[in-house]
Amino acid sequence: MLRALAALLLFALTLPAADVFEQQRRLGRGLNLGNSLEAPKGATWGRPIAEEDFPRIKAAGFSSVRIPVRWSDYAAKDAPYAIDPAFAAKVEALVRSALKAELQVVLNVHHFDELDQDPVGQRPRFAAIWKQLATRFAGFPDALQFELSNEPHGKHTAAEWNANLLVALRELRPQHPERAVHVGSVQWNQIAMLKELQLPKEDRHLIAHIHYYSPFHFTHKNASWVKGSKEWKDGDTWDGTEAEQAAIRKDFEVARAWAKAEGRPIFLGEFGACSTNPNLPARVRWTRFVRDTAEASGFTWAYWEYQAGFGVWDPKAKAWRPELLEALVGK
Numbered sequence: 001m002l003r004a005l006a007a008l009l010l011f012a013l014t015l016p017a018a019d020v021f022e023q024q025r026r027l028g029r030g031l032n033l034g035n036s037l038e039a040p041k042g043a044t045w046g047r048p049i050a051e052e053d054f055p056r057i058k059a060a061g062f063s064s065v066r067i068p069v070r071w072s073d074y075a076a077k078d079a080p081y082a083i084d085p086a087f088a089a090k091v092e093a094l095v096r097s098a099l100k101a102e103l104q105v106v107l108n109v110h111h112f113d114e115l116d117q118d119p120v121g122q123r124p125r126f127a128a129i130w131k132q133l134a135t136r137f138a139g140f141p142d143a144l145q146f147e148l149s150n151e152p153h154g155k156h157t158a159a160e161w162n163a164n165l166l167v168a169l170r171e172l173r174p175q176h177p178e179r180a181v182h183v184g185s186v187q188w189n190q191i192a193m194l195k196e197l198q199l200p201k202e203d204r205h206l207i208a209h210i211h212y213y214s215p216f217h218f219t220h221k222n223a224s225w226v227k228g229s230k231e232w233k234d235g236d237t238w239d240g241t242e243a244e245q246a247a248i249r250k251d252f253e254v255a256r257a258w259a260k261a262e263g264r265p266i267f268l269g270e271f272g273a274c275s276t277n278p279n280l281p282a283r284v285r286w287t288r289f290v291r292d293t294a295e296a297s298g299f300t301w302a303y304w305e306y307q308a309g310f311g312v313w314d315p316k317a318k319a320w321r322p323e324l325l326e327a328l329v330g331k
Contacts, residue, residue, distance in 0.1 A: 020265060023145065024300055026063065026104050027145075030301060031064075032068065037067060038069060038150075049067075061328075069109065072109070075125065079128070080128055091107075092137070099141065104143050104145065116153055123167055126167065130171040146181045147181070147183075148183050149165075152164075158197070169203065183199060189209060191212070208267070210266060210268055211268070212252075214251060221276060222277060236277070237282040238283075267302075272287070274309050284327045285327075287327040291303075291327065312328060
């Protein structure tokens with residue numbers, strides 16, 4: 001019996017990775033575990049992620065989690081840019097907990113601010129971070145997917161990003177030749193900038209990664225980190241008028257057409273409306289419409305986010321916010 005089980009396990013570990021469209025499909029409906037591991041080193045942004053969160057997320061009807069991580073704050077400034085082993089082990093333990101709960105996982109490099117301000121000078125450090133992550137997560141099942149860098153922006157032009165994504169892939173592919181890797185466009189993963197994204201044509205295990213927060217004055221009304229948002233005269237509501245719906249459909253059609261032309265699947269890695277906008281019914285309407293439009297377009301998605309300013313889970317009440325949860329996973 002033990003030999004049979006061992007043989008079965010070996011067979012499972014040697015199976016080829018699923019087709020990238022199947023890997024994208026398996027992500028299904030997901031949640032971002034934001035405001036935790038992407039906080040600056042030494043800072044606390046709300047309640048930390050705990051092992052208990054993953055079974056709860058799975059039971060609520062979600063299929064995946066996206067785990068944003070600020071690796072750069074835990075990587076040395078000088079070569080070989082070693083990542084703090086205790087921090088890396090902490091992240092790995094959470095990834096294992098998510099996989100144990102039968103969730104797909106997207107693990108990324110988040111808030112690498114130095115790279116966005118100096119995309120050439122920080123290129124060796126970016127490559128070294130991915131080299132270390134490639135080694136640490138070698139042998140993990142294809143339920144784990146990677147995302148090269150969250151929302152390239154600032155001085156990270158399309159030309160520099162197209163060069164940097166190749167650098168990261170060169171570090172990853174020797175140990176992860178068929179793992180799904182997410183790559184977004186510049187200017188905060190904007191759909192409009194997909195046309196500037198140059199993916200290596202020979203690599204057919206890439207997922208295009210987009211974010212969506214439009215109309216921005218609605219989704220970020222009164223947000224403390226957005227300068228001037230408390231003075232905006234518009235953005236109080238989203239009523240789901242024909243014009244409002246048409247604007248979202250038009251944006252998603254741009255992404256869908258790009259994906260068809262390029263032969264790439266799309267993952268909507270972030271969307272949400274912040275609770276600083278007190279109009280909950282409008283936020284629920286917008287969330288449901290974006291979800292439905294994404295799914296009709298063939299995109300899988302991850303809502304931003306689990307338990308902080310946009311949160312669908314209330315950590316104080318230890319309960320789901322029912323209206324938002326229904327908007328995300330209801331029929």
